[in-house]
Amino acid sequence: MTTPFSDLPTVRFEGEATLNPLAYRFYDPELIVLGKRLKEHLRLTVCYWHSFVMNGADPFGAPTIIRPWMGGTDPMAAARAKADAAFDLFRALDVPFYSFHDRDIAPEGDSLAETLKNTRVIGDYLAEKQQASGVKLLWGTANLFSHPRFMAGAATNPDPEVFAWSAATVKTALDVTHALGGANYVMWGGREGYETLLNTDLKRELDQMGRFLSLVVDYKHKIGFSGPILIEPKPKEPTKHQYDFDAATVYGFLKHYGLENDVKLNLEENHAILAGHTFEHEIAVANAFGILGSLDINRGDPLLGWDTDQFPNDVPQLTLALYEVIKAGGLTTGGLNFDAKLRRQSIEPDDLLHAHVGGIDVCAKAFLQAAKLYEGGQLATNLRDRYAGWDRGGHAAEGATLEEIAAAAENRAIDPRPRSGRQEKLENVVSLG
Structure with a gap:
């Protein structure tokens, strides 16, 4: 089937001097850095939701980005068309991984049973696409935030029927992720928080959240899923008091419920900024507690106080973050996930290619600079000298x-x-x- 991305060329490394806007200047996937190939360090990942679902709508305007699979009378046919387009883009970018929410790959049905069946059916279709392309799944997750039933949270909802619905949804999403060979599974709690204590039993909701996560961890072991469960910290948005505010908050939560050995973090630069931190701070905190898992690499806008999900373009800032990743021993099952979306005026299919090419090159350039800092040893030497008194005992x-x-x-x-x-x-x- 022909898609908007079928005719796009496969992007190749041409070196820093190239003038080709659809070539990699810094991302040489086979380049050996710190003992292994650059593509093995970065584990680049295209996300399904912003790349193939985001339509350019905002609170003040209608959709501006229209793709062939948006709308129509057959949602499952549209889901397959979306998958075809996704794997065409993965081929064009020559990336090794992708990621998804369940509702991004498959439509909601008229009942929970039909919804779960849709997820499994499209999961089988994705398995065929993976087999044909060699692209792998970095992680899957369940959308427990978009539908009005989740307006008061999923695991933390005051209605136990929503808790049960969420459990069935996560079970199926984890089953599909496992069947597709996913390296991780993410618990993205978009609405696990509250607006006011006037109608909130905070302790009860935290206990529900802890119980829900414990059930997921138990099920992961039962089915033999070998990858880690990841939590993605997210402050302020959409609720005023998010239970998963930042890396330190989530670690305290995990420690309290005895989950710190089973759950790691998927950290996002944009969320770090919203929490009042730098990206490198969040990575360093996660590393200090032994819970660094994976990274969403989208950035925010310092002039806007919300989650703008822009493609990365700040090499010096990202260098500091990736230096902390190198210090932590690298990303093992995790990767660099482009949880980033086009701007509302970027409506052509090749805009998505340009966005990813630039973002991938920024990641590569930043990693190469971080590796140079690491190999140069000046920062490590200063750190060792500063704490030398402790190493001498006394x-x-x-x-x-x-x-x-x-x-x-x-x-x-x-x-x-x-x-x-x-x-x-x-x-x-x-x-x-």
Whole structure:
């Protein structure tokens, strides 16, 4: 079947000097960096929802991006046409992975049973497409936020019927992800939060959320799904108080419910900004707690206080984030997922190709710069020197009691002198090399 992306050329690496806008300047997938190929480090992933579902509508305007599979009288035929178009784009971009929400790949039916059947049927169709193309699934997830039934949350909903509906939906989405060989499964709790405590039992809702996630983890083990369950922290939007606000909040939640060994994080740059953090901060926190899983690589707009989901274009900022990824040992089952959408005025099919090509090159250039920083060792050396006193042991070493530390400090009578943190010097290393 011919799709809007069928005739697009497959993008290849041509080097930094090329003037071809549909060629990679920095992304050489076979380039060996830090001991393995660049494509194995980045694990680039095209997301289904923004690339093939987003129609350009906003709160003030009608859709501007119209694709052949949008609308029509046969939703399942449209779903297959959408899959055909998706795999044509994956071929054109030469990417190894994709990701999806269940409602993006298959339509909702007239009943829960029909909806779940639709997901399984299109899952089988995706399996055929994967087999023919070699493209793999990075992760799947369930949409538990768009339909009005989820207006008060899914797992945290005050109505147990919504909890049960959500359980059936996640079970099927996880089954399909498992059948497709997905490397991870994401729990994206878009509406797990509240607007006011006047109508909210916060503890009950957190307990429901903890129970729901525990049930998913138990089922994952039961069916032999080997990938991690991922939570994607998301602050403020759409509710004022999201239970999964940031990496530290989610870790506290996981620790409280005994899930910290089974669940990791899918972190997004745009969400980090909304939480008042940098992307590198969220990655560093996740690494410190041993729960770094995967990354959504879309950016926000510093002039807008909401989730704009733009393609990445800030190499220096992304360099810092990917440096933290390298320090963490890299992304194992995770990847760099383009959870990014075209701007409302970018309506042509090849606009989607240009957006991804630029975003992929930004990721590649940033990773190469981060690898250079890592191999140069200047940042690591400064860090080691700054904490060298702790490595030498002494009266404040691990195992000493408060009384022992206090007595030693009093007997030594040493007044510690401030030492420079060398921030400007280190910023120059990052910016200037």
